[in-house]
Amino acid sequence: MDKIKKLNLDSDQFSVDYLRPIPFLVNSNNFYWNENSMLNNLQWNYTLQINSDKLSQVKEIIQKACFTQVSDQEFKLIQDFLENDEYLLKNCGFTTQKLPDLIENNANLVFLFLVKNVKSSDFQDYLDVLINIDVTPATIELFAMINYSMKIPPDFVTYYVYYCIQYCNNIKEKSTQTKIVKYVSIFIRHFLKTKAIMTKDLLTELQAFCIEFTRVNEVSQLFKSVKAFNELGA
Numbered sequence: 001m002d003k004i005k006k007l008n009l010d011s012d013q014f015s016v017d018y019l020r021p022i023p024f025l026v027n028s029n030n031f032y033w034n035e036n037s038m039l040n041n042l043q044w045n046y047t048l049q050i051n052s053d054k055l056s057q058v059k060e061i062i063q064k065a066c067f068t069q070v071s072d073q074e075f076k077l078i079q080d081f082l083e084n085d086e087y088l089l090k091n092c093g094f095t096t097q098k099l100p101d102l103i104e105n106n107a108n109l110v111f112l113f114l115v116k117n118v119k120s121s122d123f124q125d126y127l128d129v130l131i132n133i134d135v136t137p138a139t140i141e142l143f144a145m146i147n148y149s150m151k152i153p154p155d156f157v158t159y160y161v162y163y164c165i166q167y168c169n170n171i172k173e174k175s176t177q178t179k180i181v182k183y184v185s186i187f188i189r190h191f192l193k194t195k196a197i198m199t200k201d202l203l204t205e206l207q208a209f210c211i212e213f214t215r216v217n218e219v220s221q222l223f224k225s226v227k228a229f230n231e232l233g234a
Contacts, residue, residue: 054081054085054088055087055088055091055092057077057081058077058078058081058082058088058092058093059092059093061074061077061078062078062092062093062094062098062102062109063093065102065105065106065109066098066101066102066105067101067105068105069105069106070106070109075106075108075109075112078109078112079112082112082113082116089113089116089117094113094117096122096125096126096128096129099126099129099130099133100129100133100134103130103133103136103138103139103142104136104138107138107139107141107142107145110142111142111145111146111149114126114146114150115149115150118150127152127156130142130143130146130160131143131156131159131160131163132163134167135163135164135167135168135180135184136180137179137180137183140164140183140184140187143160143187144187144190144191147191147196148194154196154197157191157196157197158197158201158202161187161188161191161197161202161205162202162205164184164187164188165184165202165205165206165208165209167180167184168180168181168184168209168213169209169212178213178216181213181216181218181219182216182218182219185213185216185218185219185221185222186218188206188222189221189222189225192225192226192229193225199226199229203226206222206226207223207226209222210222210223210226
């Protein structure tokens with residue numbers, strides 16, 4: 001290293017000449033100028049910025065709604081924005097992938113979107129997700145709200161009740177199982193009273209459910225309802 005230093009090499013001696021392409025020579029006669037006089041009947045869409053602002057606000061609130069409960073003001077904002085605005089409804093970011101998180105944190109917001117989407121081709125997809133996700137108090141309540149307001153096809157209701165029963169049987173943690181069983185029992189009794197389901201369609205499953213969880217008070221009440229409706233031939 002010392003020998004190299006003694007050489008007193010000049011770094012300029014090692015400079016590299018980079019090859020560069022020859023610049024294109026432009027003839028001044030070939031320039032094309034923007035003549036404003038050639039642009040006729042220009043019209044600016046003043047709603048573009050407004051719609052963009054609305055869309056960004058709704059997307060931001062929906063993203064937030066996946067993790068925490070939105071405020072009443074934010075809910076009212078989305079409600080107002082979505083009124084008769086199909087573009088916002090289709091592009092706001094409300095998707096089936098976000099549905100489980102949205103239900104747990106903002107079931108009322110999900111209900112609003114489902115009501116707005118009831119006539120769209122996506123409504124069936126939302127229902128398919130709803131009847132196949134984890135059974136929680138929030139999902140049960142939302143399903144009851146939807147059925148009351150929009151009258152879900154009986155096959156969906158019957159399938160969901162069956163799904164809830166099977167879900168309860170598969171819960172391993174006892175305290176969680178008891179909690180969900182209570183909600184499911186109340187939920188089924190409500191559907192029996194409103195005749196949204198018939199005992200004959202789920203008689204075997206309902207009887208097995210009542211026997212399995214007979215220790216739960218709400219299940220005992222459900223068993224009485226099932227027996228009464230069965231005797232009536234409902």
